[in-house]
Amino acid sequence: MIKTVEWTKDGVRMLDQRLLPSEEKYLMLRSYDEVAEAIRKMVIRGAPAIGVSAAMGIALGASQSVGTSVADLDDDLQYICDVMGKTRPTAVNLFWAIERMRGAFQRNKHLNDVEEVKKALVSEALAIFEEDITANRAIGHHGEPLLPDGATVLTHCNAGALATAGDYGTALGVIRGARDAGKKIAVIADETRPYLQGLRLTAWELAKDDIPVTVITDNMAGHVMKSGKVDAVVVGADRIAANGDTANKIGTYMVAVLAREHGVPFYVAAPLTTLDLSLASGEEIPIEERDSMEVTHIRDHQLAPDGINVHNPAFDVTPHQFITAIITDKGVARPPYLKSLKTLFE
Ligand code: MRU
Numbered sequence: 001m002i003k004t005v006e007w008t009k010d011g012v013r014m015l016d017q018r019l020l021p022s023e024e025k026y027l028m029l030r031s032y033d034e035v036a037e038a039i040r041k042m043v044i045r046g047a048p049a050i051g052v053s054a055a056m057g058i059a060l061g062a063s064q065s066v067g068t069s070v071a072d073l074d075d076d077l078q079y080i081c082d083v084m085g086k087t088r089p090t091a092v093n094l095f096w097a098i099e100r101m102r103g104a105f106q107r108n109k110h111l112n113d114v115e116e117v118k119k120a121l122v123s124e125a126l127a128i129f130e131e132d133i134t135a136n137r138a139i140g141h142h143g144e145p146l147l148p149d150g151a152t153v154l155t156h157c158n159a160g161a162l163a164t165a166g167d168y169g170t171a172l173g174v175i176r177g178a179r180d181a182g183k184k185i186a187v188i189a190d191e192t193r194p195y196l197q198g199l200r201l202t203a204w205e206l207a208k209d210d211i212p213v214t215v216i217t218d219n220m221a222g223h224v225m226k227s228g229k230v231d232a233v234v235v236g237a238d239r240i241a242a243n244g245d246t247a248n249k250i251g252t253y254m255v256a257v258l259a260r261e262h263g264v265p266f267y268v269a270a271p272l273t274t275l276d277l278s279l280a281s282g283e284e285i286p287i288e289e290r291d292s293m294e295v296t297h298i299r300d301h302q303l304a305p306d307g308i309n310v311h312n313p314a315f316d317v318t319p320h321q322f323i324t325a326i327i328t329d330k331g332v333a334r335p336p337y338l339k340s341l342k343t344l345f346e
Contacts, residue, residue: 032061046163051093135329140177157249159236244320244337245282282317
């Protein structure tokens with residue numbers, strides 16, 4: 001099993017995804033600000049993995065607090081959560097995890113013992129980690145019946161083990177679920193410019209798992225669908241609004257439009273921790289703008305002319321009308337999403 005992120009007695013251990021697939025190197029992060037920096041710099045990425053890492057970072061920071069009272073710990077926790085909350089704006093799992101950690105503090109502060117409250121925060125982070133793995137298995141279980149035996153599935157970005165606490169992943173969890181149900185599934189992975197999560201990460205983890213994978217550049221998706229080579233699209237999500245509008249990696253919207261045009265079902269796979277029912281529609285989802293160098297360069301090699309204007313939105317929003325179903329850990333939601341997504345929480 002790929003260990004994306006791990007709690008150890010020395011700190012939070014993470015696989016440095018920036019180096020994959022050329023190097024499999026783990027970093028030991030020994031403070032909350034090192035964890036925050038790792039999220040910001042994309043050592044770790046993917047909505048659920050960001051949430052789990054933030055929870056571990058908060059637990060680490062709290063356990064290193066030198067405050068002598070629960071009130072001191074509360075102040076430190078507040079500060080740490082603020083730092084964590086400023087790392088990446090789009091994936092709601094980050095804010096969900098921060099709220100869970102704050103809730104754990106509130107539930108345990110009456111213990112009036114700093115060390116006991118710290119222990120409770122570490123337990124909460126570990127629970128978040130375990131729950132993510134269980135949720136992904138459930139997504140695989142609920143989603144696999146949607147994929148026929150022999151299907152070829154197109155995916156965008158990386159919504160696999162690397163994007164979660166590990167093991168199954170979300171979109172790749174549906175594919176792994178189908179594989180584990182005895183079906184033969186092949187994957188087409190969009191390379192996913194500019195950060196190349198498809199080319200570097202999805203291709204790497206599927207090949208490691210012996211699931212047949214073919215990489216295409218993003219602009220080939222239309223041609224490939226028109227040739228009848230794609231039976232379904234399955235992607236992950238960073239935030240899903242109450243009406244089903246879904247923010248995911250830039251380029252997802254384009255894939256959804258193509259899927260509609262070619263009559264290919266378009267599925268979103270995500271745990272309930274990615275749902276943000278406080279937002280009425282995708283219009284309200286904040287879209288992260290990242291460094292222009294991700295567009296102008298490939299690693300350290302500059303390809304664009306000096307000083308050129310660049311726009312680099314890291315995510316786009318697929319309107320709910322393009323989504324055939326949303327596969328979650330609590331079951332499969334179908335349109336109208338305003339009703340079906342709410343029901344999942346009952
Ligand atoms: O910028 P990233 O790599 O964090 O973006 C990741 C994605 O968009 C994933 O598809 C999404 O987080 C779902 S991961 C299970």
